[in-house]
Amino acid sequence: MIDVKPKSVLEQPIYMLTKATACPYIKGRVEKRIATDITYNNKVYNELALNGFRRVENWMYRPVCDNCSACKSYRVDIKNFELTKSLKRINKSLGAITFKIIKNTATTEHFDLFQKYQFERHSGGSMSDMDENEFISMIETSPIKTKLMEFRDSSKNLMGVILLDIDDVNLSAVYSFFDPKLSKLGIGNYMISQCLIFGKKNKYKHLYLGYYIGEISSMSYKSRFKPGQILDGGDWQDVIN
Numbered sequence: 001m002i003d004v005k006p007k008s009v010l011e012q013p014i015y016m017l018t019k020a021t022a023c024p025y026i027k028g029r030v031e032k033r034i035a036t037d038i039t040y041n042n043k044v045y046n047e048l049a050l051n052g053f054r055r056v057e058n059w060m061y062r063p064v065c066d067n068c069s070a071c072k073s074y075r076v077d078i079k080n081f082e083l084t085k086s087l088k089r090i091n092k093s094l095g096a097i098t099f100k101i102i103k104n105t106a107t108t109e110h111f112d113l114f115q116k117y118q119f120e121r122h123s124g125g126s127m128s129d130m131d132e133n134e135f136i137s138m139i140e141t142s143p144i145k146t147k148l149m150e151f152r153d154s155s156k157n158l159m160g161v162i163l164l165d166i167d168d169v170n171l172s173a174v175y176s177f178f179d180p181k182l183s184k185l186g187i188g189n190y191m192i193s194q195c196l197i198f199g200k201k202n203k204y205k206h207l208y209l210g211y212y213i214g215e216i217s218s219m220s221y222k223s224r225f226k227p228g229q230i231l232d233g234g235d236w237q238d239v240i241n
Helices: 042-050 085-093 108-121 132-140 180-185 187-201 217-224
Strands: 033-037 054-056 059-063 072-077 098-103 146-152 158-166 170-178 206-212 228-232 235-238
Touching: 042 054, 042 059, 042 170, 054 170, 054 206, 085 187, 098 187, 108 132, 108 158, 108 170, 108 180, 146 187, 158 187, 170 180, 170 187, 180 187, 187 206, 187 217, 206 217
Parallel strands: 170 206
Antiparallel strands: 033 059, 054 059, 072 206, 072 228, 098 146, 146 158, 158 170, 228 235
16 A cells, blocks of 8 residues: 655645735745644644744744745754854843743733834834734744743843743744844844853754845844854755855
8 A cells, every 4th residue: 555644744734825925024025925823733843943934923934935035044053052252242241131031921011122122123014013912922822832031131121032932952032122222232142142052051952043034134143143054945054154
């Protein structure tokens, strides 16, 4: 008898193709996504992440755009990560800011900082009009283990937040936001550095940082975290820079 069992989860008929919409990254292009609801099938999360999918609430998605493959999944090899000279300077200047891993429960304090971040950094973007209920859903809706990495200064003021997925061997930074007044000091880089240091202490393998597009300057920060890998043509390839 012929074995017709699917070889991988990607061959199972549980995916939907979204309608074409304006690309949020490259002006003049359109975006399509393949997506699946993992609410009752969360065991597929690891394999989907390995194949370039990202999570938003109970959905996993990946771009499948016509005539464009600019978005490349980016991950960092946690075990071999080392702070560069520039990251060491940032960590020294912001060393008074510490973090705690807490339950992914949204608060008004979180939402206020999120709104401030959106207004200063992404005004007019797709998330800038998000209301508090939508924000709560983004933070709290997850069918897998998800935490908040909460950063505070010495006076306990909230400085930044990373929404962090945690599986058996990997970490994934779903979304992060921070106080824009610390942008010039490198607060975003500091937060990712601390996430990687946390991952190294706890023996995680990779930190997934989402999609990387070489021509988009706002994504260039991801390549500062090394050793990095991008998913290209179905294989994870080392980034040489």
